[in-house]
Amino acid sequence: MKSRQRMARELKHAQTQLKYLEDKLTAEKGNEGKKGVRIFMDGAFDMMHYGHMNAFRLGRSLGTELIVGVNSDKSIIECKGPPLMKYDERLTMVKACKFVHEVVPDCPYVMNKEYLDYVIEKYDIDYVIHGDDPCIVNGKDVYETAKLAGKFRSIPRTEGVSTTDIVGRMLLMTKEHHYREDEILGHTSRFLTTSHMLRLFGAGTKAPLPSMKVVYLDGAFDMFHCGHVALLEEARKYGDYLIVGVHSDSVVNREQGQNLPLMNLHERVLSVMGCRFVDDVLIDAPYEITPEMIDRLNISTVVQSADATSSASSIKDRFSVPRKAGILKTIKNPSNFKFSNIIERISENQSTFQAKFDRKSKAEKEYHIAKYGMPLAQ
Secondary structure (H helix, E strand, O other): OHHHHHHHHHHHHHHHHHHHHHHHHHHHHHHOOOOOOEEEEEEOOOOOOHHHHHHHHHHHHOOOEEEEEEEOHHHHHHHHOOOOOOHHHHHHHHHHEOOOOEEEEEEOOOOOHHHHHHHHHHOOOOEEEEEOOOOEEOOEEOOHHHHHOOOEEEEOOOOOOOHHHHHHHHHOOOOOOOOOOOOOOOOOOOOOOOHHHHHHHOOOOOOOOOOOOEEEEEEOOOOOOHHHHHHHHHHHOOOOEEEEEEOOHHHHHHHHOOOOOOOOHHHHHHHHHOEOOOOEEEEOOOOOOOHHHHHHOOEEEEEEEOOOOOOHHHHHHHOHHHHHHOOEEEEOOOOOOOHHHHHHHHHHOHHHHHHHHHHHHHHHHHHHHHHHOOOOOO
16 A cells, blocks of 8 residues: 555656656747847946846846846946945846846946947847936936947836935934834835735746755845855755745844844845745745744755854754754855945945935935926835
């Protein structure tokens, strides 16, 4: 009887794998003989966030492959002042986005005709894409060359989030920056997270096959950065399918204190969903890993970062179940970059970033008034 049951399970597993391979073969056949439409986008992508990821998603939706140019530090400094994040850090974030097919390094902030011709020819570009908000440097449209060549297409700007907004939250960090009361001491997130947006970011997500080894890693993932990317890439090596748990705002604030999290739960979830090393996301993940979680998610390995910061009393308790089960793995993050590095850089150049924030904030308010006929809600 047990032998027959085992054979029945193996047969079901084989049928599942066959269906997966048939679907994959059908998709490949559908692309045979068709030239892909290659889309090019470029930018600084300083402090890259889910708004940038959504722009990548929209850009790729206009074609089949998205190629992204990352502006060099020198080019950014010449046009708009020094970026907060270093070139390698920005490049890592763009490469890690699941909507990006290929990256063009050291792209100039303003493309002349010669450079545009070079990119179009070398990377076989069909269209150059940018948001519908104006991009003017020294009175000149950055994308004038692409427009004159008939290669330019625009996408809607992701409303409710910008690097300026996030820098503003860091400059004025308070516990109130996720909600409003009588007195506004910080920045309220204006991004409207709908179930439709979550589905768009989760497009292509598939359940793990029975034979796959499921790895689980959780955390705050506040202000998603290159250190998070390195950790997720490392964790993915311990299995075939990575589920990432994102903790609620209240849990993050309880464990990390101060004015954290900087980004609310939905913002942090979208950032993690946009990472190519993540297969699925557990939203509002339980802080304590339970036997029910391990069973329902079919978790084979629970990964913990060796340098995870949390209250001393809770680290042992929340990992006690996977530790006793022998499935807890402590790994070292290949990157030393932390959220605190961003805060330190802003603190060291407070006056510079405050002036830059004030200038950009004014421009965004003018853009909002021109588009909606009313000022931004504070």
